[in-house]
Amino acid sequence: MGRPTINDLAAEAGVSLATVDRVLNGRAGVREATVARVNEAIERIGYVRDPFAASLARRRDFRVLAFVPDGDGQFLGEVRAAVQKTAISLLSDRVVLDLELFRPDPHVFAARLGAIDPEDVDGVILMAPETPHLRDAVRHLRERGVATAAIISDLPNSRVDYFIGINNLNAGRTAASLLGRFLGPGPARIAVIADTLTARDSLDRRLGFDRVMAEDFPEIEVLPTVEGRGDPQGLEAALRNLLRSFPDLRGVYSMGGGNRLLLEFLARSGLTPRPRVVVHELTPTTRQGLQTGQIDAVITQDLGHILRSAIRRLRAGRDNRPILQEQERIRIEILVRDNLY
Amino acid sequence: MGRPTINDLAAEAGVSLATVDRVLNGRAGVREATVARVNEAIERIGYVRDPFAASLARRRDFRVLAFVPDGDGQFLGEVRAAVQKTAISLLSDRVVLDLELFRPDPHVFAARLGAIDPEDVDGVILMAPETPHLRDAVRHLRERGVATAAIISDLPNSRVDYFIGINNLNAGRTAASLLGRFLGPGPARIAVIADTLTARDSLDRRLGFDRVMAEDFPEIEVLPTVEGRGDPQGLEAALRNLLRSFPDLRGVYSMGGGNRLLLEFLARSGLTPRPRVVVHELTPTTRQGLQTGQIDAVITQDLGHILRSAIRRLRAGRDNRPILQEQERIRIEILVRDNLY
DNA sequence: ATGGACATGAGGTGCGCACCTCATGTATGC
DNA sequence: GCATACATGAGGTGCGCACCTCATGTCCAT
Known part of the structure; x- marks a missing residue:
């Protein structure tokens, strides 16, 4: 049969x-x-090929290395935690997933990638900003038969084998769609907060956000982006400035980190009515923000799903098997207080 | 190692x-x-136990029968399609998933369940309303060693082995949370549409919806439920009546089927401003409604995920393996036009 | 012709497990 | 004390595959 x-x-x-x-x-x-x-x-x-029998006979697990930036943003913490959890759950699938942190120096990182032994590692998962060094390192990995998957942020010029993450343009559109509806008809001013606009992800989100705002909510005025650049004092000052110029602020879209400071600032400012707030990524801070009502919606992606999908793709590629497109699509998830899990 | x-x-x-x-x-x-x-x-x-080696040695696929009502609602069509798609994708996991339709007669259905041969079938997936006959049939199945999983609607009194689906109370809460935010401050009247309020799912959704409305949006008046009862003309008449009494209707929450008729009705009625509409389940109609802007948000559940989860649980139970709680949680998904997949 | 490089086949082993048969042991009742 | 039922062990087979060794065959350059 x-x-x-x-x-x-x-x-x-x-x-x-x-x-x-x-x-x-x-x-x-x-x-x-x-x-x-x-x-x-x-x-x-x-x-x-029967992947079960194959991995049984191979007598060797599928080994994957996941590289995640070393850093102290909450989101990075979530990613690292997700890698560790996923690693445990995948053990029974004969997958060994190791987490490796890297510091920003592109030379060092590229050297580390170059030192990967194809005998030890079947695939590499990368959450990293694209640099020329990285591009070369990825090409080198491919040549030596190590498959690569970018997660969360694409590496469009690195000819990575797979990208697993959301479409950030649509994520920005989704944010605008929600915020626009939350604000209702009539004119309003809203602020956009970003770590930095140089990152590709933020640019895409901003682009999508602006398009929907312009098309669907022309009465809403989107103020120039406030950039945090990882500098709390700077962000605080910029926010204070913003509020002084526009005390009628009715909405905030936060595209990246700094949410903790943002929420504290908003709480202190005592703006009435409370501005509608849409942010990205589920973290302890944003979860709490949803629960307390400071945040109206969080736009996020399921990190566990992303990691499992990345590994399924790496494995399928190795075994020359097709993947089920449908199952691998990463959804742009919307969370409000009541569908928080 | x-x-x-x-x-x-x-x-x-x-x-x-x-x-x-x-x-x-x-x-x-x-x-x-x-x-x-x-x-x-x-x-x-x-x-x-190593499930790979086991299923290899067993020389026998894991056989699952999925029972879905025979009927012509769009949602049922989606469920059936999802079963068929999932069946294909699970073939390579040594799972044979068969779809079986059943007609409403509880006797016939129970008899069919009673005729299941435990030699042929390892598990049964049920999407069915709870009846005394079904309860007995499920008990009988358990006794004969066939595991059972209820999907989408729980069968709380049938001592089914697993339930895989969303928490409908929270789904109702989510709907209210969104609709309330979409309407903004100030008084407003909204309608609730349901197939029938006798179904447990609808009751839960309604309960959650009402609670959030009462707590968070006291100025919004929720009108009595309009019940469709699968009768298009009746629904049409009821809607017309409703609109005559409350021409200032500003929002609609549709808990079940009948969305096609609802959208047509709303389009014809030319209500201004366009009422905010939140509905359940992604179907061709609701997908189109999102795209055209007639629907503001769809609350849904990933049917593929539900089915895969059900099968993982049935298998894990059979092999006496633990499951990864996290991966099996079924999310209450919110879709707007821009995160539609 | 001869050696060497290369292509292919034959056949074995074991991964972790399910499933089967048959032999042997042990407790029980009468 | 003997038949009987039951509990347990020993050992084999095969699932689909990876991986290995060794033998044989084919072709080419010299």
């Missing part, structure tokens, strides 16, 4: 099991013509 | 492989004291 096995495949291709094995596992010493015959037979009988 | 195997387990328990096998697979002919010894050894060395 079952699917075809390598035995069926060998028979169909008219070669021995050994040759099938050589072709399937990319070992050397097979004529091109023979490889082609096997591949045709694969197509013909619809052979797909 | 690896996890303990049955060999380690046998050694630890001081019994043979045969006995370990008998205990693990619940075969008869083992003294209680011996069973206990094996189970203690399992605890001690932390043995967990």
Whole structure:
């Protein structure tokens, strides 16, 4: 009743099991013509490798290294925690997922990637900003047969094998859609807060946000972006300035970090009516903000899902298996107080 | 390097492989004291069955039957489609998922469940309203060793093994949270539409909805529920009546089916300003409603996720494995035009 | 012709487990 | 004390695959 096995495949291709094995596992010493015959037979009988049996026989786990920036933003903390949790849950799937932190120095990071031994590592997951060094390091990894997946932020110029994350343009659109509806008809002024607008993600979000605001909520005036740049005092001062110029502020869209400070500032400012607040990423701060009512909506992505998806793709690629597009789509999730999990 | 195997387990328990096998697979002919010894050894060395190897050796797929009502609501269509898609994607996981439709007659349905051969079927997934017949049939299934999972609607009195779906009280709360925010401050009248309020799901949603409205949006007046009862003309008439009495209607919460008719009605009525509309379940109609702007938000659940989760639980139960709570939580998803996938 | 490089086949082993048979041991009732 | 029922062990087989060794065959350059 079952699917075809390598035995069926060998028979169909008219070669021995050994040759099938050589072709399937990319070992050397097979004529091109023979490889082609096997591949045709694969197509013909619809052979797909049984990943269970394979990993059983391989007697070796699927090893993945996840690189996440070392740093103290809450979101980074969430990512690191998600990697660790996912690692545990994937152990029973014969996947060993290791977390590795890296410091910003691009040389050091690229060197670390270059030192990866393809014998030890099947795939690499990267949450990292794109730099020329990284681009070269990724290319080098590919050449040595280590698959790469970018998560959360794409690395569009690094020819990474996969990107797993949300579409940030649509995330920005979603934020605008919500904030616009929350504010209702009539003119209003809203602020946009970002860590920095140089990051690709923030640019995309801002772009999507502005488009929807312009198209659907023309009466809403979006003030120039307040950039935090990881400097609490600077952000505080900028916010204070903003509020002095626009005491009628009715909404805030926060695209990145700094939410803790933002919420504290808003609480202190005692603005009435309370401004509508839409932020990104579920963290302890934003979770609490939802619960206390300081935040109206959080736009987020399921980190566990992202990591599992990344690993499924790396594995599927290695086994030359197709993936289920549908299951791998990363949703832009909207959380309010009442659907918080 | 690896996890303990049955060999380690046998050694630890001081019994043979045969006995370990008998205990693990619940075969008869083992003294209680011996069973206990094996189970203690399992605890001690932390043995967990390797599900891959097991299903390989079992030479038999995990067979699941999914029962979905035969009927022509769009949501039912989505559920059936999701079952079929999931079935395909799970084939490579050695899971055979079959879809079976049933007609409303509780006798016939219960008889069908009673006729299930435990030799053929490992688990049953049910999307069905609870009836006394069903309750008995589920109990009977359990007794014969067939695990059962209710999806979407719980069967609280049927002692089903698992329920996989959203918390409808929170779903109702979420709807109210959104609709209340969309309407902004000030008094407003809103309508609630339901197929029927006798279904447990609708009751829960309504309850959650009312609570949040009362607590957070006291100025909003929730009109009595309009019940469709699967009768298009009746619904149409009721809506017309409602609008005659309350021409200042500003919001609509639709808890179940009938959205197609509702949207047509609202379009024809030309209400200004356009009422804010929050509905449940993503269907072709509600998807289009989001895109055209007739619907502000859809509250939904990922059917593929629900089905995969149900199967993971049935399998984990059979193999006596723990599940990852986190991964199995079914989210109450909020969709607006811009995060539609 | 001869050696060497390369392509292929034959066949075995074991991964962790389920499932089966048969033999042997032990307690129980009469 | 003997038949009987039951508990347990020993050992084998195969699932689909990866990985390994060794033998044999084919072709080419010299």
